Amino acid sequence: MPEGRIVKALSGFYYVQTTDDLFQCKGRGVFRKKNITPLVGDFVSFDIREEKEGYITEIKPRTNELIRPPIANITQAIIVSSAIMPEFSTTLLDRFLVLIEAKGITPIIFISKTDLLTKEQLDTLKNYQADYVSIGYHVELFSAKVPQDMDRIKGYLKDQVTVIAGQSGVGKSSFINTISPDALIKTADISKSLGRGKHTTRHVELIEVNDGLVADTPGFSALDFSEIEAEELMNCFPEIRELKEHCKFRGCLHAKEPKCAVKEAEENDIIPKYRYKHYISFLEEIQTRKPRY
Structure with missing residues (x-):
């Protein structure tokens, strides 16, 4: 029986990527009876019924899952914080870190717009960076205008399944677009061909970026601790x-x-x-x- 990973969910269909092809699948009725919903990121087995169409028969055990966005088996979460405009906030950063740690996902901290800081502001930011590094986190300071910075950032995506989180105003889409312009153009074309407009279902999708997969949706849309005791x-x-x-x-x-x-x-x-x-x-x-x- 063929196996693959769900890379997109849209209007009741699950798009399963195998080593060399993409299949449009439906979930079996048994999942609904057991109240199980296949998620983007799930590894699954499926039956092929027609050319490139089939039914999902089994969902493999998950290493983790998120509710918002609904996605499973993430290997890392990148928190994009802004050094300035909006102002860097350790409180907000720590909220994101707690939510990610609670899910057993590896967090990586990216702090952008460092080119807009004065020397004093940059020194203060580097002190915060040293604090978080001493705790055990990876922290990268970068500017989207510096090609070497962006090449370094891209390296973190290789062979990973990444969800990107961050404060509003950071611009998650523009961040991905800077790393891989082809990724968002491709996604926009797919959305257009599917007729995805204002009133159609929003969908979650994993897109290929630098030999890794990135969730094309903002991570952690809710920042409350309702799931943590x-x-x-x-x-x-x-x-x-x-x-x-x-x-x-x-x-x-x-x-x-x-x-x-x-x-x-x-x-x-x-x-x-x-x-x-x-x-x-x-x-x-x-x-x-x-x-x-």
Whole structure:
């Protein structure tokens, strides 16, 4: 039985890419009965019924999945932040990082528009970069106007399945367009031929960019922590995750508990104070949300 990866979902059809061809498939009724929806990124088995058409018979186990956008088996999430216009925000960056860490996806931080900064602003940004690198994150500062920067950025996409997230005003589409102009032109042509207009269904698609696949849709359209419990939040901060074993009390939330290794590390400037402040802020947000029924 042939196998492949769903690279596009549109109007009840799933487009499955095999090693050498693309098949338009429908999902079996059994998926609806089990309340399972095939997702873009899924590895599947399918029956071929007619030339380049078939039915999906099996969805392979997923390594991860997102609800918004609905996509599975992502290997990395690139967070595109702006150095200026809009102003760089560690709070917003940390919200994205928590959401990505909670899904077990590798985050990479790209900070754009560095060519617009003064020397003092750039030095401040490099201090933030050093903080995040010390925590274990990859952080790239770049300008879309510098070809060498863009070549370096492209290298991160090779052999990966990437979803791109970022604050509004960064321009996710223009970012992809700068990396690979052919990708968006191709997507626009497909959309046109499918008659995708204002009132047709928005679809998720994986497009080929630099020998990798990139989700052609903004990642993480909701930035709330509705899927994260208070006890799980600490695991979304790598520097807190490392220290939690050294707290006196099991189940320490690193907020008001005595003899907390995380609080001690923050007081002694071992971990960035603003990261700890964001952790406490996010923890309070989770603890005060309305219960779900």
